[in-house]
Amino acid sequence: MSSIKFxxxxxxxxxxxxxxxxxxxxxxxxxPAFVTVGTKATVKAxxxxxxxxxxxxxxxxxxxxxxxxPGEEILKKAGKxxxxxxxxxxxxxxxxxxxxxxxxxxxxxxxxxxxxxxxxRIAKQEKGEEVLSALAKVTEDGVTFKSHIDGSKHHFTxxxxxxxxxxxxxxxxxxxxxxxxxxxxxxxxxxxxGRTHRWAKRSLARHRELLKENGEKRALLGIVQGxxxxxxxxxxxxxxxxxxxxxxxxxxxxxxxxxxxAVGWVNSILPEDKPRHLxxxxxxxxxxxxxxxxxxxxDCVAPTRMxxxxxxxxxxxxxxxxxxxxxxxxxxxxxxxTCYTCQNYTKAYLSHLFRAKEMLASTLASIHNLHFTIKxxxxxxxxxxxxxxxxxxxxxxxxxxxxQ
Amino acid sequence: MSSIKFxxxxxxxxxxxxxxxxxxxxxxxxxPAFVTVGTKATVKAxxxxxxxxxxxxxxxxxxxxxxxxPGEEILKKAGKxxxxxxxxxxxxxxxxxxxxxxxxxxxxxxxxxxxxxxxxRIAKQEKGEEVLSALAKVTEDGVTFKSHIDGSKHHFTxxxxxxxxxxxxxxxxxxxxxxxxxxxxxxxxxxxxGRTHRWAKRSLARHRELLKENGEKRALLGIVQGxxxxxxxxxxxxxxxxxxxxxxxxxxxxxxxxxxxAVGWVNSILPEDKPRHLxxxxxxxxxxxxxxxxxxxxDCVAPTRMxxxxxxxxxxxxxxxxxxxxxxxxxxxxxxxTCYTCQNYTKAYLSHLFRAKEMLASTLASIHNLHFTIKxxxxxxxxxxxxxxxxxxxxxxxxxxxxQ
Numbered sequence: 093m094s095s096i097k098f099x100x101x102x103x104x105x106x107x108x109x110x111x112x113x114x115x116x117x118x119x120x121x122x123x124p125a126f127v128t129v130g131t132k133a134t135v136k137a138x139x140x141x142x143x144x145x146x147x148x149x150x151x152x153x154x155x156x157x158x159x160x161x162p163g164e165e166i167l168k169k170a171g172k173x174x175x176x177x178x179x180x181x182x183x184x185x186x187x188x189x190x191x192x193x194x195x196x197x198x199x200x201x202x203x204x205x206x207x208x209x210x211x212x213r214i215a216k217q218e219k220g221e222e223v224l225s226a227l228a229k230v231t232e233d234g235v236t237f238k239s240h241i242d243g244s245k246h247h248f249t250x251x252x253x254x255x256x257x258x259x260x261x262x263x264x265x266x267x268x269x270x271x272x273x274x275x276x277x278x279x280x281x282x283x284x285x286g287r288t289h290r291w292a293k294r295s296l297a298r299h300r301e302l303l304k305e306n307g308e309k310r311a312l313l314g315i316v317q318g319x320x321x322x323x324x325x326x327x328x329x330x331x332x333x334x335x336x337x338x339x340x341x342x343x344x345x346x347x348x349x350x351x352x353x354a355v356g357w358v359n360s361i362l363p364e365d366k367p368r369h370l371x372x373x374x375x376x377x378x379x380x381x382x383x384x385x386x387x388x389x390x391d392c393v394a395p396t397r398m399x400x401x402x403x404x405x406x407x408x409x410x411x412x413x414x415x416x417x418x419x420x421x422x423x424x425x426x427x428x429x430t431c432y433t434c435q436n437y438t439k440a441y442l443s444h445l446f447r448a449k450e451m452l453a454s455t456l457a458s459i460h461n462l463h464f465t466i467k468x469x470x471x472x473x474x475x476x477x478x479x480x481x482x483x484x485x486x487x488x489x490x491x492x493x494x495x496q
Numbered sequence: 497m498s499s500i501k502f503x504x505x506x507x508x509x510x511x512x513x514x515x516x517x518x519x520x521x522x523x524x525x526x527x528p529a530f531v532t533v534g535t536k537a538t539v540k541a542x543x544x545x546x547x548x549x550x551x552x553x554x555x556x557x558x559x560x561x562x563x564x565x566p567g568e569e570i571l572k573k574a575g576k577x578x579x580x581x582x583x584x585x586x587x588x589x590x591x592x593x594x595x596x597x598x599x600x601x602x603x604x605x606x607x608x609x610x611x612x613x614x615x616x617r618i619a620k621q622e623k624g625e626e627v628l629s630a631l632a633k634v635t636e637d638g639v640t641f642k643s644h645i646d647g648s649k650h651h652f653t654x655x656x657x658x659x660x661x662x663x664x665x666x667x668x669x670x671x672x673x674x675x676x677x678x679x680x681x682x683x684x685x686x687x688x689x690g691r692t693h694r695w696a697k698r699s700l701a702r703h704r705e706l707l708k709e710n711g712e713k714r715a716l717l718g719i720v721q722g723x724x725x726x727x728x729x730x731x732x733x734x735x736x737x738x739x740x741x742x743x744x745x746x747x748x749x750x751x752x753x754x755x756x757x758a759v760g761w762v763n764s765i766l767p768e769d770k771p772r773h774l775x776x777x778x779x780x781x782x783x784x785x786x787x788x789x790x791x792x793x794x795d796c797v798a799p800t801r802m803x804x805x806x807x808x809x810x811x812x813x814x815x816x817x818x819x820x821x822x823x824x825x826x827x828x829x830x831x832x833x834t835c836y837t838c839q840n841y842t843k844a845y846l847s848h849l850f851r852a853k854e855m856l857a858s859t860l861a862s863i864h865n866l867h868f869t870i871k872x873x874x875x876x877x878x879x880x881x882x883x884x885x886x887x888x889x890x891x892x893x894x895x896x897x898x899x900q
Contacts, residue, residue, distance in 0.1 A: 133848070137855040139546075139836075162823065162848040170826055170844055178840045419566065422574055432543075434580045440574055444537070444566040451541040451855050 095309035095336040096264065096390075098123075098367045102483050108359045108386030111476040112366050114339075116182040116263040116307040118174065121149045123367065124383045124476075125375070126469040127184060127391035132157045133167070133177040136396055137454035138462075140179045144461040145432060147470065152184040152391045153177070155256055156191030159246075160239050164259035172261025173345075183262040186371070187253045187295075187315070188273045190343070192237045192246075193228060201271060204214050230270060232287065250294035258302045258310065266341050267295035269315040274345040281319035289331045311338035317356050320347050325354055325411060329361035339367040342387070349367055352381030360388030368485045376405075376468060376492055380435070380485045383472050395465040399457035402446045407463040418443040431463035432456075499713035502771045502792075504528075508885050512763045512790030515880040518743075518771050520586040520667040522578065523714040525553045527721035527771065528787045528880075530873040531588060531795035532866060536561045537571075537581040539866070540800055541858035544583045548834060550875060551739065553716045554586040556795045559660055560595030561670075563650075564643050576665025586642045587666040589700075590775070591657045591719070592672065594675045594747070595639045596650075597632060603800075634674060637689065655700035662706045670745050671699035674721040678749040685723035691736045700739055714744035717773060720762050725749050729758055733765035743771040746791070756785030758765070763790030778895055780809075783873050784889045787880075799869040803861035806850045809868040813896050817861065822847040835867035869874040 100112040114121040128135055135143045135151065143151065153173060158164065162465040169175035173183050228237035236247030253268035269288040272281055292314045300313045314337035318324030340362050346354050354368060362368055367388045370378075374392025382390060395405070402414040406426050407422040410419075413425075421439040429435075431441075440494060445453035468488070475484035504516040506584040507558060518525040532552040533711035539547045539555065545709075547555065557577060562568065570866075577587050587617055589672070589871040631639035638653030657672035673692040676685055676887050694717050705714045718741035722728030744766050759774060762769050766772055771792045778796025785803075786794060817829075833839075837860040849857035872892070879888035 132852045132854060134852075134854050134856045137859075139856065139859065140840075141836075142543075162844070166823070167842060169824065170842065176842075177844055178845075229612075373537065389762050418572070421575070432545075436544075438574065438580075440566070441537075441571060441580055441582075444570065444580075448536045448565055449536075450536060450538050451858060452538045452543065454855060455541075455543065455859075 094311055096311040096338050096367070098339070098365060100364070102385055102477050102479075104476055105479075107384045107481075108356060109384040109476060109481065110386065111389070111473045112365075112367075112388065114182075116150075116311070117264050118180060118182045119129065119149075119251075121182055121389075122463075122470070122473060123311070123388040124379070124469050124473050125149050126273065127152045127369070127389055127392045128466070129391050129396070130177060132161065132181070134175060135458070135462075137400065137451065137458050138396075142432070142455070142459055143179070143462070144181070146459060147466040148181075148462065149466075150182040150184060150389075151177075152186065153260065153262065154191060155185045155188035155253065155260065156305065157368065158185070158260055159188060159256050160241055164256045168259040168425065169259065174261070182264070184264040184369075185257050185260050185262040185266070186322065187268045187460075188248055188256065188265040189235070189253070189269050191373070192232075192235050192248050193271055194408065197296075200457070230284075232290070234291075235270075247266055250291040251298040252466050253304055254295055254298040254312075258299075258306060258308070261302070261308070261310075263309070264311045264313060265336070267292045267312060267314045269317055269341075269343055271321055271344050274320065274347065276320060278319075278324075278341065281317075281321060281324055284316045284321075284439045285324055285328050288315065289328070289434050292332055292335055292337075296337065313337055313341045313367075315338040315341040315342045315343040315371070316362070319344055322357055324352070325357045326361060329358040333362050336396050337366070339369065341369045341372045342373050355382055355387060356385035362386075371458070374465060376465075377489060379472060380489065383469075384485075385477075390469065392465075395461040396458045399461040400454045402442075402453070402457065404442075404457055405461050407491055410495075413439060413442045414446050419447075425460055429460065431460050432471070433460040435465075498715055500715040500742050500771070502743070502769060504702060504768070506881050508788055508880055508884075509883075511788045511881060511885075513788040514768075514790065514792070515877045516771075518586075518791065518792065520554075520715070522586045523553075525586055525793075526874070526875050526877060528783070528873050529553050529781075529793055530870045531556045531773070532870070533558075533795050533797045533800070534581060534583070535541055535797065536565065537577060539862070541855065541862050542790075542800075542806065542866075546579065546836070546859070546863055547583070547866070548585070549865060551870040552585075552866065554588060555581075555583050556588040556590065556680055557581070557664065557666065558595060559592035559657065559664065560881055562589070562664055563592060563660050568660045571665065572663040576900050578665070586668070586669040588773075589661050589664050589670070590651055590664040591670040591672045592660065593657070593673050594681040594776070597634075597675055612872050614824070618887045620764060634691070636694070638672070638676075638695075645789045651669070654695040654714075655702040655844065658699055658716075659703040660704055662703075662710060662712070665714075667713070668715045668743065668836060669703075671696045671703075671716060671718045671741070673745075673747055674830040675748050676721065676723055678724065678751065680723065682723075682725060683727075685721075685725060685817065689721045689723075689728055689732050692719065692864050693732070696736055696739055696741075700741065708763055709888060717741055717743040717745045717771075719745040719747040719775070723748055723750045724754065725756065726758070726761055729761045730765060734761075737766050741770070743773065745773045745775050747775045756789050759786055759791060760789035764815070768792075778869060780869075781893060783876060784893065787873075787876050788889075790887065794873065796869075801867040803865040804858045806844075806846075807856070807860065809865050810862055811895055813898075815857075817843060817846045818850050829864055833864065833867070835864050837864040837867075 250268040257265040318328040369389035374394040418439040424434040500517040652689040653671040661669040773793035778798040822843040830839040
């Protein structure tokens with residue numbers, strides 16, 4: 093029996109989109125929901141109380157990062173992820189695959205493209221991490237890579253990923269997959285996809301063994317790959333949905349133009365009664381596109397990373413608070429916003445903090461962007477429940493992108 | 497009539513020390529009290545709610561820093577310091593003198609000694625600020641210095657310091673003084689002291705004009721100088737106490753050995769019914785020595801700066817959380833401590849955050865050190881009220897320094 097339970101409360105007419113509740117051992121998540129990223133068991137520049145105050149329901153940490161630092165044993169001894177980082181709500185970890193490939197440079201020629209995230213559509217690694225030369229190697233067994241911290245050599249397999257994720261101890265974990273570059277050839281995408289399917293089976297088998305061994309409650313989500321190709325995406329969705337996962341992730345990269353369509357191909361095939369997580373996506377327009385095509389969960393570092401660079405979401409589009417005109421602007425970022433930052437500080441103050449390179453700049457901007465992002469997905473959820481998704485979509489997108 | 501009111505509730509038998517209440521336009525301060533430093537209108541790495549939660553009663557910002565960035569006009573237009581930085585309690589600003597001299601290098605040969613703060617007894621500038629070559633110049637009129645940010649030239653006089661501080665708008669401000677190096681000759685100390693007294697008179701005159709002009713409530717504290725010399729310190733205390741200040745600051749540097757004695761020389765002469773602030777002091781032993789010699793207020797960047805370097809106060813002395821043994825230590829910094837950090841996080845988690853160079857490391861360590869420091873001064877206050885100052889002093893110092 094699954095440790096999570098997914099209930100659909102309302103659907104968008106004639107679309108795949110739905111609003112529901114995902115129950116986990118650490119509480120319920122009202123879906124669709126934005127999953128806050130706490131890469132190294134901390135949401136950068138914020139305490140977990142500040143994270144909770146933004147409306148966050150669930151936090152996702154990165155297996156690759158925690159495996160390297162502080163190491164899975166520390167997490168295990170600490171009483172698992174929740175206790176270590178002081179977050180009592182639902183948690184997730186990714187499989188470690190994406191970072192092992194991108195930071196370990198498994199793509200060879202495509203690594204810098206992925207690392208830079210030039211297409212704006214793929215999860216990007218945290219700023220400041222160096223991309224090493226192509227020293228990671230993919231075999232049927234798994235991936236061998238060098239640590240971006242100290243160059244030490246490591247080997248991830250589906251089984252090891254499960255063991256590490258069980259030691260970290262999140263409520264929901266992901267199968268180990270190979271995340272390909274959008275520039276990879278059709279042939280390579282197909283080959284990698286096949287590997288991802290075989291790894292999914294191995295992940296599931298080891299996950300079940302571990303559940304028996306440790307008696308803990310933990311859900312495993314399988315990942316659909318297949319790049320930009322309709323036939324591969326559909327094949328991957330079919331094969332992964334036949335395995336007994338508790339939910340599904342949609343991984344890899346898409347072309348900006350066809351992402352929403354591609355997500356629809358996948359979600360038409362995935363079982364309706366299990367949650368679906370679109371990995372590494374956090375642009376406002378993609379929430380609408382993803383949700384109407386059946387996505388329940390999103391995660392992305394963009395809101396907080398943008399914030400640390402002074403780029404801030406407003407209802408009328410994004411601004412950079414380092415712009416000279418904000419030095420003398422004694423109004424909040426958004427006077428209608430209920431976040432702590434907008435309730436208490438002006439753009440002039442944020443401008444001062446960013447210019448003075450004060451840490452509080454990152455904190456206040458992250459609070460706002462995270463609140464904005466979480467609230468946006470939550471507002472979409474309400475629009476589904478209130479049966480005015482299309483109106484809300486039109487109104488929001490016109491306002492947000494109309495002034496860009 | 498003064499805008500602040502000081503009431504003494506209890507004295508230490510046969511000593512100068514006292515516990516009291518300092519009433520300001522933004523609320524009462526129970527004294528003795530530690531004044532939290534918010535250099536650039538932010539307590540580094542903390543929100544003001546986090547500052548308030550540590551027990552902080554009053555925040556001091558730096559005139560030199562705010563004058564250069566974002567500039568006094570921004571503070572004025574923002575509705576003054578309180579509103580700008582979101583702190584509704586009492587506030588102070590220093591006169592800008594210390595930073596103009598030390599960052600502007602007015603001491604010539606002594607600048608690096610002051611800048612490095614090698615004797616641990618003088619206020620130190622924030623890490624990361626560069627000390628420029630000796631280009632600041634002191635005349636009877638004031639001090640001309642170059643900005644440490646962009647090298648631009650500026651001129652501070654007692655009158656300008658008052659104008660800037662009125663524009664910033666703290667509840668309590670300081671007269672413009674010349675802070676000398678502990679290595680300065682007796683002759684130079686005497687000469688600078690004379691200048692400080694003439695500048696005190698000019699500060700007071702301009703402050704009164706400004707109060708008439710703006711009709712605001714603001715208290716001015718005069719500063720006693722005189723270096724390490726008993727005759728100069730006593731002379732300075734006599735001359736400054738004859739002027740109608742609302743309170744007094746004790747500035748400059750002392751030899752570690754005789755600081756408490758020197759503070760006693762000064763406080764024996766200063767009027768008993770006005771508050772006394774020992775500038776830039778934050779070492780636990782000096783709180784006891786200062787308080788028993790009649791000090792009511794202390795400020796220092798040390799608690800938060802130390803925190804950002806991983807050096808953390810505990811009841812048994814300070815530790816560095818980057819020490820290898822804390823990687824696996826799943827206990828709080830201090831299990832008896834009631835601060836947010838100790839209530840929710842382990843040394844292992846702090847160790848991880850510091851090693852991963854996560855901003856939350858600075859936040860959590862600053863919360864603890866600030867709470868520790870504020871509580872220590874508050875505990876000393878209670879010991880005066882409970883008539884067991886000597887016992888508490890012996891017990892605390894034995895515990896804190898016994899294990900160093």
